[in-house]
């Protein structure tokens with residue numbers, strides 16, 4: 420989720436928080452629904468306020484995951500808010516089952532704590548007992564109790580034992596303490612997909628939103644399992660095993676026309692760009708095509724190439740590199756050792772390597 424489609428809200432604890440543009444659709448939808456119900460401006464604003472406070476709870480939930488991950492040695496890049504909830508981009512996740520369990524549990528636990536605080540407030544300070552409240556619309560009086568219920572709903576929903584929910588991870592990490600991670604993930608995937616099918620069927624009769632969630636769970640379960648199959652194989656190899664030392668080079672001051680012209684004659688999926696003969700960046704075929712659209716044939720390579728790709732080390736496992744490339748949508752990464760450029764790694768090469776190893780098993 421790059422910042423082009425998101426609004427940045429700040430960077431507490433070094434974690435960038437952003438709101439995806441689709442979030443505005445959620446607000447519009449709330450306005451549409453409430454106005455159609457004939458509610459006044461004050462009421463409409465109260466609903467919007469509720470959603471904002473609820474999403475603040477979601478941010479705290481993601482911070483629960485993120486800060487626990489950091490505490491256990493992981494790295495967190497950002498938290499993105501989508502209309503369906505929050506997403507923490509944990510770039511380096513603690514690998515052992517116990518740590519994964521703690522990181523997964525910390526999110527829902529935050530909502531349990533919030534619900535507990537709200538309960539305490541309602542029980543001792545609020546003045547109006549829940550049985551005296553009306554619930555046909557959100558008011559300042561029933562606000563805390565509806566927020567409490569919503570937090571409990573977040574807990575219950577997240578504890579469904581299916582990826583990509585926290586429950587899926589909790590379940591998998593609990594299983595991994597007894598068996599290998601691939602097998603644990605396969606069991607978690609199968610159970611998650613059973614849930615997905617139940618959601619989709621229930622959605623046909625109850626609420627179409629459940630169908631969407633069902634598909635979301637189904638794909639999430641499959642994606643997580645595929646990731647583990649990759650891990651199982653690629654964890655046994657390092658960058659050194661498939662580093663490309665025979666790559667295409669092009670000077671950063673050349674034109675896109677030159678880069679595009681040579682493309683048809685080479686098998687490489689991109690170039691290593693150089694400045695005075697030294698490594699300068701990566702130029703993929705996609706970048707050339709985009710560059711031609713923006714700058715035309717006379718555009719310069721240095722305006723289009725990506726010089727900010729974080730290099731990988733030769734001894735890094737292929738799975739770590741693969742994850743990094745997936746997360747950042749890199750097609751090629753430079754390999755450097757002690758600051759010296761050694762070669763490149765191409766995502767297609769990793770995929771091919773994976774498929775060959777898998778076929779050989």
Ligand SMILES: [Zn+2]
Nearest residue numbers: 526527577585
């Ligand atoms: Zn969570």
